[in-house]
Amino acid sequence: MALDTTYGSAFIGLIVAAVLYGVTLLQTFFYYKTYPKDPKVIKALVAIVWFLDTSHLVLCTIAIYWYLVMNFSDPDALTKTTWSMNLQTDCNGLIGLIVECFFARRVWIMSGNGILTLIIVVLACVHFGLGVVFTVEEFLLVENTRFSKLIWVTSTGLGSAAAADIIIACALCYYLLKSRTGFTNTDSLIATLIGYSLTTGLITSVLAFICVVTFATMPTNYIWLAFFWVLGKCYVNSLLAALNSRDSLRERVKPREGTFLHLSHLPQFTTEHQPESPRSDDKSSRHLSRQGVPGSLAVNVHTQTYCRSDYDRGEDSPATPTTGKSTSRFL
Template sequence: MGEFDLVIGVVLVGIFLNTYLYGLVTYQFIVYYNTKFNDRLWIKGVVGVLFFLDTIHSGVAVYAAYNMCVTNYMNPASLAFVSWEIPFTACATSLAAFVTQGFLGHRVLVLTKSIPLVSLIAVLSFLGLFFGFYAGIYSGMLDAVAKFGPLGPFVTCWLSFQTSADLVITASLAIALSRARTGFRRTDTIINRIIRGAVQTGLFVSVFALGDLFSFMLHRNTNLYAMFAYPIGRIYTNTLLDTLNARTSLKALSNATEDVSVSAFRMQPTSTAISSVHVAKDVISDFSDTQVADAKFVRDDSSV
């Protein structure tokens, strides 16, 4: 292993992965706006804010690579100091997590109607945001990597609260959707697909957050944590955009059968009544017309 593999090499790997994920974010962003979902303005605003934040952060990551490998080429002493890109990454990542968790927390509220559960998610998410900004700003104030010792508890709080919010959201969505199973094979297939997607994305971002935490705590003399830290924000945005864009494929799948109707994520009141279908009281009330499909599934009572 080379002298700088765990100092510069791992940072470059993280930036390469971040750039790849930003490409996926850009693709999903284009798909979202070209599909013309009838989403509320605040939903489109969330998507726009996250894409803007991802664009800025990805540009900062590329600049960090340039600064490290070109500007400070043959100047290894610069690696001992904290450049502004590191505090910015912590703040940008925690903000992306907070916005995404807020959106998914709203979905949990609509599906479960549980104020205590959503309050728990909100508290965990806010604490993750607070400690993320605190850790980022504090790291810039410390200036030298050798002084990162006192930063440990704040990074632990940041990533622990952030990961806890992700896991609570994932578990809540999985349980709520599993209870919506109707007994119809194709209906349950759609529900299982949504559950699998929620679990996969929740675990994926949790793995990166925990990798960031353990790398920072156990390998202080390396930059291994950066390999996990840079891509986390893109994973959150991909999660949200994939959730929104998946409604098209779910709608197509639901149309393939006559015994299932998908009550969509409605961003505005629907103008189309679905005959012979009893819509459960806990169907999502914030989602739009029958063009979108991704939330609560109801069984056709007249067919029983």
């Protein structure tokens, strides 16, 4: 067996998977720190996905260590399967099932289409079920040189995963486009969500398709395995990215308290009227003082309300100010 296309490619896949696992750790920490009030079901879901992803990386590391270190001087060992290499398939399959069902729920919430949601769930279950079949067959085959007998299992399973991801991405984009309101802020948010859906769906579906093609054409090497290991990490990070992006998306529609876009609910201040400045004709100024807080910065904002009726005036007639007020904020 050629080492560069077998365990060489698997080793490279392990390195890339380890880098993506670092992103998973960062996103998991950010999630639990930012969303402590999330439902317990969502918190448990994140914990389960993180545990499966960690277990997958550990199993992959054990397998590579067994082949390249413990059996360094035994070429015959390279053609045999090991328990860690066999079990890692199920971890990725279960991760794909959970993530695809999570996004299927989003499709259901947006569309209310039970048939479409059921199709996605069935495809996800086929992906996981055939992954279990692949693991059982690996234990029975003993030698990885016989993987050509499992082409139909891998092609059908990963093909189902790719189909589910494409359906999810297309469904979310379609129903998001139908939700456009014509308002700039809302439509901009919808465009962002469409970009997220296309990115996450296309990445996982393309990786699954590459796994199918490489395994079907080169079943005796591990080029497909490198992409398969990266695929699982992409599933996990797509789920965590969807959860962690909620606050930033809400901020674009409605500013959150305590952010730089929100200046309400600030401490009370006292006002003392001063005579109008001779340089201002239609604006009034106020002297503001805040007791007990030296060195505070006050921002004085003057607003006016303009009213114009299209029935009483022409389109080019100037609007007249009706009310004016001055408000202040302390920073």
